[in-house]
Amino acid sequence: MEITSIVVGRAAMNMAISEDRQDEKEIQKRLNARDIRSVAVDFGGEYLVSVKKIIERAVVAAERQGLVSANHVGEGAVAGATHAALEQITPKAVGLNVGGKIGIARHGEHICVAVYFGVGVLNLNEVAVGLAHRSLASVEE
Numbered sequence: 001m002e003i004t005s006i007v008v009g010r011a012a013m014n015m016a017i018s019e020d021r022q023d024e025k026e027i028q029k030r031l032n033a034r035d036i037r038s039v040a041v042d043f044g045g046e047y048l049v050s051v052k053k054i055i056e057r058a059v060v061a062a063e064r065q066g067l068v069s070a071n072h073v074g075e076g077a078v079a080g081a082t083h084a085a086l087e088q089i090t091p092k093a094v095g096l097n098v099g100g101k102i103g104i105a106r107h108g109e110h111i112c113v114a115v116y117f118g119v120g121v122l123n124l125n126e127v128a129v130g131l132a133h134r135s136l137a138s139v140e141e
Helices: 005-016 021-033 047-064 072-093
Strands: 037-046 097-107 110-121 124-135
Touching: 005 021, 005 037, 005 097, 005 110, 005 124, 021 037, 037 047, 047 072, 047 097, 047 110, 072 097, 072 110, 072 124
Parallel strands: none
Antiparallel strands: 037 097, 097 110, 110 124
16 A cells, blocks of 8 residues: 555654553554654643644754654755644634644654644633645755
8 A cells, every 4th residue: 555645644643643642652662564654742731832842853853763864854844744734723722722643653754743732721622733834855955
């Protein structure tokens, strides 16, 4: 089966909706068997003041797990996709707190970032999901 951007997006979303570290590791193992590299990172805080920190966490996690190179090409792809995914949840999240997970997956030239957050105040939460894709060379220069 050809691994397309749809497949990589699904992988990123699976990482984002994983319930705990054990679940993450099991999903990662299944994805690695298909040559899809992945990582997930938790996040929580006030949405608007945290957008920069969310993007930074995504970039650092992707670099540490070897999904992208530590240069402007790899970092830019992750940062751009993360920002685009966050734009999808901004209408629900402005002025509120978020908590959840960022999932990132890569295969070849496809990299996807998924965000899965609870949004709200106290226990009055809504759920928000965002997903974005970027293309980059299989080996960044």
